[in-house]
Amino acid sequence: xxxxVNQTASFMVRFTQTIFEDxxxxxxxxxxxxxxVQGGDQKNFGDFNDAMEFIQLKLQExxxxxxxxxxxxxxxxxxxxxxxxxxxxAKTGPKILLETIKDPKKQVSQIQDQIQDQIxxxxxxxxxxxxxxxxxxxxxxxxxxxxKAIDSLSSEMKLLNKEVKRLAKSQKSK
Amino acid sequence: MSSFKKExxxxxxxxxxxxxxxFTLGGFKLWRSTxxxxxxxxxxxxxxxxxxxxxxxxxxxxxxKEQIIDQLWExxxxxxxxxxxxxxxxxxxxxxxxxxESKYIIRQGLSYHLNKNKIWIDVEQLEKYIALANRSSQxxxxxxxxxxxxxxELYEGIYLPNxxxxxxxxxxxxxxxxxxxxxxxxxxxxxxKNKPLETIRxxxxxxxxxxxxxxxxxxxxxxxxxxxxxxxxxxTYRKCQDILNKEYGIQPLPDTQKIMKKIIQI
Numbered sequence: 001x002x003x004x005v006n007q008t009a010s011f012m013v014r015f016t017q018t019i020f021e022d023x024x025x026x027x028x029x030x031x032x033x034x035x036x037v038q039g040g041d042q043k044n045f046g047d048f049n050d051a052m053e054f055i056q057l058k059l060q061e062x063x064x065x066x067x068x069x070x071x072x073x074x075x076x077x078x079x080x081x082x083x084x085x086x087x088x089x090a091k092t093g094p095k096i097l098l099e100t101i102k103d104p105k106k107q108v109s110q111i112q113d114q115i116q117d118q119i120x121x122x123x124x125x126x127x128x129x130x131x132x133x134x135x136x137x138x139x140x141x142x143x144x145x146x147x148k149a150i151d152s153l154s155s156e157m158k159l160l161n162k163e164v165k166r167l168a169k170s171q172k173s174k
Numbered sequence: 175m176s177s178f179k180k181e182x183x184x185x186x187x188x189x190x191x192x193x194x195x196x197f198t199l200g201g202f203k204l205w206r207s208t209x210x211x212x213x214x215x216x217x218x219x220x221x222x223x224x225x226x227x228x229x230x231x232x233x234x235x236x237x238x239k240e241q242i243i244d245q246l247w248e249x250x251x252x253x254x255x256x257x258x259x260x261x262x263x264x265x266x267x268x269x270x271x272x273x274x275e276s277k278y279i280i281r282q283g284l285s286y287h288l289n290k291n292k293i294w295i296d297v298e299q300l301e302k303y304i305a306l307a308n309r310s311s312q313x314x315x316x317x318x319x320x321x322x323x324x325x326x327e328l329y330e331g332i333y334l335p336n337x338x339x340x341x342x343x344x345x346x347x348x349x350x351x352x353x354x355x356x357x358x359x360x361x362x363x364x365x366x367k368n369k370p371l372e373t374i375r376x377x378x379x380x381x382x383x384x385x386x387x388x389x390x391x392x393x394x395x396x397x398x399x400x401x402x403x404x405x406x407x408x409x410t411y412r413k414c415q416d417i418l419n420k421e422y423g424i425q426p427l428p429d430t431q432k433i434m435k436k437i438i439q440i
Contacts, residue, residue: 012344018427031422035348037339037341045422046424
């Protein structure tokens with residue numbers, strides 16, 4: 001079993017809000033920066049998808065690094081399970097978010113619990129509660145953006161799964 | 175004397191009134207009764223880490239021993255924690271009689287916290303200066319400027335640079351960085367009219383911390399404009415445009431573009 005510190009990835013996300021006026025009237029822009037604490041890498045983003053990709057990449061690296069001693073088949077299997085949390089979020093996210101738009105307070109805790117369930121099912125080490133309380137004040141357009149992001153993540157996941165299956169096949173044929 | 179002025183004087187006196195002085199910005203240093211405590215005096219690195227952990231969690235009224243162990247050790251026993259705590263207390267109060275409670279590390283049951291009223295900590299002081307400056311900037315810009323300058327003097331670099339990969343220190347590092355960026359910008363705005371060169375210097379320092387901080391580019395352009403340095407103002411806009419395009423794929427905000435238009439029309 002790898003050391004606990006090698007099984008943990010922490011991310012610090014900074015969002016900076018700018019409200020400005022342009023020819024279309026009042027507008028708002030969010031700029032963000034996500035930092036991976038243990039590795040020191042960081043990424044600026046204007047689209048939350050980029051932050052998700054960055055986090056996902058770091059988590060994949062963590063899984064691969066912690067499974068160096070396993071066979072390629074086992075590695076692929078674990079990587080698949082590791083990516084499962086994103087698949088689940090992508091699958092259940094849009095539906096819950098629609099309900100959230102209708103009744104934000106009630107649904108936010110539901111999202112939190114659902115995500116928590118998925119995380120717990122993969123590893124106890126990843127069992128830190130995902131803090132979504134800050135999202136209570138998100139606007140409808142924020143939710144729309146998130147839904148779009150999750151949809152696109154879902155498509156990317158399909159492609160990634162194909163690639164993983166292809167790798168698995170090529171390993172078996174060797 | 176105004177209440178803001180009194181507050182500023184009292185903050186300045188704080189340093190003299192306290193026996194333990196801790197510096198965390200740009201590097202970690204501890205002074206006890208005007209004597210610098212060398213690294214080797216701490217013994218194990220975990221002793222320093224435990225003390226730094228207490229500083230990072232100084233707003234909490236007590237952190238449970240198990241939580242501390244969980245954050246600082248891979249696998250640890252009570253004994254490891256006790257050894258490190260003993261090391262911290264020995265550094266802070268080398269002559270404390272055994273069985274006497276520590277003045278600086280407060281224990282409540284199984285929870286511990288730092289008695290920050292008895293220790294001078296640079297980040298704590300920096301935050302107090304910025305809070306005073308923010309509160310006084312409307313009514314008394316002189317006090318605000320002094321307080322911002324004091325805060326900036328204290329900022330010698332990021333919080334605990336040798337712990338950047340430690341989870342427990344990252345929240346505080348981020349919080350302080352955002353605070354100091356705000357202080358640079360606020361002081362840059364206050365000095366723009368009478369000391370545009372200082373504004374330029376402050377904006378440049380903000381940009382060196384965060385190269386994507388658009389407000390800093392904007393105020394720097396305004397300062398160059400006031401100094402009559404059109405080429406540098408344009409150059410600053412270009413840099414801003416390049417970095418925003420590279421990092422976010424966006425254009426500068428309309429306010430920044432407006433200043434650029436103004437510069438072009440000159």
